[in-house]
Amino acid sequence: MTVFVEAEKDSVWPNERCCFCRAHTNFWTLYPDPCKVTGESVACCEACAARAHREDLPTKEQWIRNERICDRRPHAASVPPPKTTRKRKP
Numbered sequence: 001m002t003v004f005v006e007a008e009k010d011s012v013w014p015n016e017r018c019c020f021c022r023a024h025t026n027f028w029t030l031y032p033d034p035c036k037v038t039g040e041s042v043a044c045c046e047a048c049a050a051r052a053h054r055e056d057l058p059t060k061e062q063w064i065r066n067e068r069i070c071d072r073r074p075h076a077a078s079v080p081p082p083k084t085t086r087k088r089k090p
Helices: 046-051 060-072
Strands: 005-007 027-029
Touching: 027 046
Parallel strands: none
Antiparallel strands: 005 027
């Protein structure tokens, strides 16, 4: 079963990261489910939505916590290479 998503209205470019692959996306989960409270949607790209199952979706709270954890990790592009302390032989 696929996850249903819809594009965010008035979005010029992707603002959030997919809850599965963390790719930038402007698509959000969509379910007419009485168990899900309005505002509980999470970002999910179209590729992951086609492969994922509804049961795999994180809650909004889990998704936000995971995003905070991922944002604390150093990103390769923003971390300068370590300085070498070894002297070169002439």
